[in-house]
């Protein structure tokens with residue numbers, strides 16, 4: 001299976017979560033599309049491309065359980081979240097709620113728009129580890145005030161790898177008149193995602209993580225009743241005053257200036273290729289989840305800790321606490337923890353280490369996809385024993 005990916009053979013690759021990894025066959029399709037584009041760029045951008053784009057959108061609509069007209073391709077979840085946040089008419093005194101498990105880059109975007117408007121971003125501390133998913137919903141609800149304009153919640157949390165109960169949270173918040181932006185960067189391909197059932201006003205996700213599309217394939221879902229005024233971060237030809245809000249949403253996101261569209265155009269191939277390699281998406285999700293849980297047990301044993309997050313809240317990411325770090329700690333969300341660097345440089349094990357909830361407390365996060373095997377976790381367990389002895 002590993003040979004289906006171009007991943008470096010010598011590494012134990014346990015960080016599918018950060019940037020995904022793309023099978024050879026999908027990369028070949030991307031090369032072919034780029035060749036087609038460069039053979040006659042004008043024909044591609046004005047005639048062939050739009051039909052391929054629409055077909056890819058229809059296919060992802062089917063995969064995600066949402067009408068095509070509520071979906072747009074964006075380069076990544078960050079871009080989708082920025083589109084929503086920068087479009088909201090925030091006023092001074094309004095507030096956005098985020099959680100202490102939220103993805104820092106999305107929280108930064110919320111702070112950016114809040115600062116501009118004189119609004120605020122408040123962080124909800126979730127019970128950790130939660131005894132049951134309902135405790136998460138209760139924490140958000142307790143934090144809502146009459147000034148809450150938006151709740152941002154991760155479907156699968158990045159630093160802790162927990163699957164949160166977003167459908168019930170969205171429904172409860174909706175009863176209180178509060179909109180939700182679900183950050184589902186990790187959800188497509190990891191979870192049996194049904195955007196219609198989630199019902200959020202806004203949902204963003206990535207195909208370059210668990211669907212294994214090339215980098216730069218994300219999506220934004222905006223419920224039909226919330227599309228008015230939602231603009232992409234780059235406004236171009238499609239932002240036409242004469243169109244209805246729905247038509248404008250479609251047109252504005254379908255053209256945001258000249259760029260390489262092949263990552264998005266490869267999503268159907270990624271969906272087919274991975275499904276074929278793993279015997280269908282249901283089987284893939286089950287296999288990867290079982291391996292994630294088995295790997296978590298192995299690593300917990302090596303670290304001498306208990307995996308305390310309930311299994312019912314685990315998908316294909318798992319995180320465990322590490323002994324505290326020493327020194328000044330990473331200054332920035334993209335900085336490497338020294339242990340992460342050593343695991344890679346000395347042991348050829350690729351796995352992320354995050355400061356969480358704040359330095360010097362740290363967590364290690366493993367993941368499993370079809371290219372992952374039990375022996376990758378065994379190599380990590382041995383490396384951790386050596387490093388932390």
Ligand SMILES: Cc1ncc(COP(=O)(O)O)c(C=O)c1O
Pocket residue numbers: 017018076077078079102103105106154156157158183185186206218
């Ligand atoms: C929860 C979450 N949100 C957003 C992102 C950002 O994804 P991207 O960099 O593709 O925009 C990530 C990336 O790991 C994530 O884990």
